[in-house]
Structures are given as structure tokens and as C-alpha cells.
Amino acid sequence: MADRFFPNEMPETSLAVAAHETTTAQDSLTKLLSLPYTAVSDTLKNSALALKQTVVNETWGVSGKRVQDYTLYTGALGTAYLLFKAYQVTKNDNELKLCCDIVKACDSASRDSGCVTFICGRAGVCALGAVLAKHAGDERLLDLYLTKFKEIKLPSDLPNELLYGRVGFLWACSFLNKHIGKDTISTAQMRAVVDEIIKAGRRLANRGRCPLMYEWHGKKYWGAAHGLAGIMHVLMDMELKPDQVEDVKGTLRYMIKNRFPSGNYPSSEGSESDRLVHWCHGAPGVTLTLAKAAEVFGEKEFLQAAVDAGEVVWKRGLLKRVGICHGISGNTYVFLSLYRLTGNVEYLYRAKAFACFLYDRAQKLIAEGKMHGGDRPYSLFEGIGGMTHLFLDMIEPSEARFPAYEL
Numbered sequence: 314m315a316d317r318f319f320p321n322e323m324p325e326t327s328l329a330v331a332a333h334e335t336t337t338a339q340d341s342l343t344k345l346l347s348l349p350y351t352a353v354s355d356t357l358k359n360s361a362l363a364l365k366q367t368v369v370n371e372t373w374g375v376s377g378k379r380v381q382d383y384t385l386y387t388g389a390l391g392t393a394y395l396l397f398k399a400y401q402v403t404k405n406d407n408e409l410k411l412c413c414d415i416v417k418a419c420d421s422a423s424r425d426s427g428c429v430t431f432i433c434g435r436a437g438v439c440a441l442g443a444v445l446a447k448h449a450g451d452e453r454l455l456d457l458y459l460t461k462f463k464e465i466k467l468p469s470d471l472p473n474e475l476l477y478g479r480v481g482f483l484w485a486c487s488f489l490n491k492h493i494g495k496d497t498i499s500t501a502q503m504r505a506v507v508d509e510i511i512k513a514g515r516r517l518a519n520r521g522r523c524p525l526m527y528e529w530h531g532k533k534y535w536g537a538a539h540g541l542a543g544i545m546h547v548l549m550d551m552e553l554k555p556d557q558v559e560d561v562k563g564t565l566r567y568m569i570k571n572r573f574p575s576g577n578y579p580s581s582e583g584s585e586s587d588r589l590v591h592w593c594h595g596a597p598g599v600t601l602t603l604a605k606a607a608e609v610f611g612e613k614e615f616l617q618a619a620v621d622a623g624e625v626v627w628k629r630g631l632l633k634r635v636g637i638c639h640g641i642s643g644n645t646y647v648f649l650s651l652y653r654l655t656g657n658v659e660y661l662y663r664a665k666a667f668a669c670f671l672y673d674r675a676q677k678l679i680a681e682g683k684m685h686g687g688d689r690p691y692s693l694f695e696g697i698g699g700m701t702h703l704f705l706d707m708i709e710p711s712e713a714r715f716p717a718y719e720l
């Protein structure tokens with residue numbers, strides 16, 4: 314188990330850092346941790362703006378601006394999403410222009426794609442395209458992308474999970490409604506999809522102990538990418554009927570009751586393997602869902618469960634990968650989410666600690682072969698694209714959002 318992550322030897326609290334400072338000789342990471350937050354976030358910002366350039370060169374420049382993998386997860390749309398974040402920091406119009414060019418190429422590359430989600434499919438291309446067009450003040454382009462979005466058809470045999478299924482489409486609808494305006498996608502249209510998701514969940518649960526259950530490729534997953542955590546997370550942004558709300562709460566309570574003794578969450582129903590502490594599988598993705606439940610329902614049990622799951626991420630979350638799907642960057646967003654929810658500055662310290670670990674060590678550890686650079690090393694979800702996004706989010710931590718997942 315221990316070889317999946319680095320032991321977390323950083324001080325547990327900001328007070329402990331202060332004590333540390335006066336008693337021991339300091340390595341570069343400890344020095345970073347003892348700096349005031351603004352000094353650290355300035356350092357991360359400068360690093361991010363340089364890294365962003367590398368990501369653009371590697372994923373767009375060297376390919377001659379041709380798109381093979383258009384997805385947000387591992388492909389060019391992820392670079393566009395990162396550039397949009399950079400634009401929000403720099404307000405540099407060239408960034409927005411480049412971003413629009415990349416999405417245009419993704420639009421061509423995804424024209425015949427059957428995938429309908431934000432993270433892996435065409436909904437992501439059309440939704441991000443529309444939002445960029447709005448920022449660029451291009452009404453015609455905005456209408457064009459919205460028309461294309463509305464042409465997306467959901468096959469009847471679609472799964473329900475986030476990466477390839479119904480909630481992955483619904484998330485794109487919420488993204489549009491947030492950034493373009495309420496009712497850009499009508500409540501009625503979204504409700505029809507929600508009803509199908511709830512119906513499918515009740516059918517598979519079959520009056521079992523958990524009110525809703527789903528399957529993807531024959532497995533009943535629990536995590537954010539393919540399972541219950543991701544499905545419940547998106548459903549909580551929808552207008553639900555009272556009985557649907559009760560089923561979502563009941564599903565979350567079932568998960569909390571059946572977590573591992575360590576506090577981590579199984580990757581699928583009945584699994585006894587307490588290994589993965591990723592956004593995609595395990596406590597980090599579940600923490601984000603529980604934090605959202607605490608915010609939406611205002612119930613203490615969800616807040617407590619989110620806090621408990623966050624402890625697992627602190628202890629076992631320094632993964633030997635950098636990305637946001639199953640790497641340290643994704644796990645850092647857990648602390649940013651808990652900070653936003655509770656206002657407790659110790660969570661901001663923990664986010665700072667994980668981000669500083671990445672800044673100080675990641676590239677060296679990758680070069681030494683002690684950390685995996687990701688199969689797609691510059692991508693948003695698996696590579697340093699995600700780390701770069703995190704560093705930009707550290708500038709305004711109360712506004713930070715896990716990419717393509719937290720609204």
C-alpha cells in the first residue's frame with residue numbers, strides 16, 4: 314500500500330510549521346511552507362504561467378495545431394480549459410484567441426464522436442466553445458456553439474456515470490447555465506435526463522440497502538469518475554423532487570456507513586481492497602461530493618463525513634503522480650473545497666502544503682523515475698496541465714474549482 318504514495322512528513326498544521334521553523338534546519342520545502350500565503354501563491358503563479366506555455370507547445374504547437382485526441386481528459390480541450398483559466402488570471406486577449414482556435418480544432422475533430430459528456434465528449438467542446446465566444450463578445454459564434462450543443466442526442470443505452478454517461482452531459486448543461494445564463498438549457502430538458510438517471514438507479518438498487526445503484530462495464534463503482542460519488546455530485550446541482558432528494562441523501566448515508574475502517578471509500582460495491590486514494594476512485598472524489606452535500610443540505614453528518622474523508626487524503630494523498638484524476642493535484646482540490654466550505658484556514662494550509670510539495674519536488678521526482686509523469690504527461694487530467702491549473706487556482710483559493718467537476 315505504502316508504495317502508491319509518499320509518506321506525508323509535512324507538519325500537520327500551520328502552527329506546527331511555525332514551531333518547526335525555530336527548531337530545525339530547513340530544506341527547501343519547509344522553507345516554502347513557512348512563507349506567507351501570498352508569497353507562495355505568487356511563486357506558484359509565476360511557475361504556472363511558464364508551465365502553461367510548455368503545455369501549449371507540447372499539446373498544440375508540436376502537433377502542427379492538428380488535434381488527434383480532442384477530449385478534455387487527455388487531449389486538446391484540456392489545454393483550452395487551462396488556457397481559459399490562465400485568461401481569467403492574465404486578462405490577456407491573445408490567450409482567449411488561442412483558446413478559441415484550439416476549441417475550433419476540437420470541434421472539427423469531434424464532429425462524428427458519439428461521446429456526449431463534458432470531460433470525454435462533444436458536450437465539452439460545444440459548451441466551452443460557447444462560453445469562450447461569450448467572453449470574446451462574439452454573438453454569432455455563441456449561437457453556433459449553442460446550436461451544436463442542442464443537436465447532441467443522448468443514446469438510450471447511455472451509462473449514467475460522469476466520464477461517458479448522462480451526468481457527464483448534465484454537467485455540461487450546468488456549466489452553460491452558470492456561465493451563459495440561467496435557462497440557456499431549460500430545466501425541463503435537464504429534468505427529463507435526471508428522471509432517467511433516478512429511474513435507472515432505483516431499478517438496479519432493487520429495494521436494496523442503497524436507494525440508488527449504477528453499473529459501468531459490469532461493475533458498481535463508487536468513485537467520482539465512474540460511480541456513485543460523481544453521479545450524486547452532479548444530481549445535487551439539479552432541481553430534484555423531494556423523493557429524489559431523499560434517495561440522494563440515502564445513497565450518501567449508505568456510502569458513509571459502509572466506508573472502510575481507515576476512513577477511505579471502496580472503489581466499487583463490495584470491494585475490500587483499501588488501496589486507491591484518488592479523485593477517480595476513493596476518498597478524494599467522495600470528499601468533494603460530501604462537501605457539496607454539506608453545502609446543499611446543510612446537514613452536519615455530511616460535513617463530518619467530508620472532514621473525516623479529508624483526513625485520509627492528508628495521510629495517504631501524496632500520490633506518485635501529478636495529475637488531477639489520480640494524482641496530487643486532484644487531491645489538493647479536496648483541501649480547497651473543505652476550506653471553501655468551512656472557512657478553516659488549516660485547510661488552506663494543507664492545500665498550500667500539497668501544492669508546495671508539487672512545486673518543490675514533482676519535476677525532480679519524475680526525472681528520477683520516482684514519480685510517474687502520466688501516460689499523457691501534459692494533459693489536464695493526467696499530467697502537468699492539471700498541476701498548472703491547480704497553481705493558478707491557488708491565487709484565489711476561495712474561488713478554486715476542481716476542473717470540469719466543481720461548478
Ligand SMILES: [Zn+2]
Nearest residue numbers: 591593638639
Ligand atoms: Zn484517475
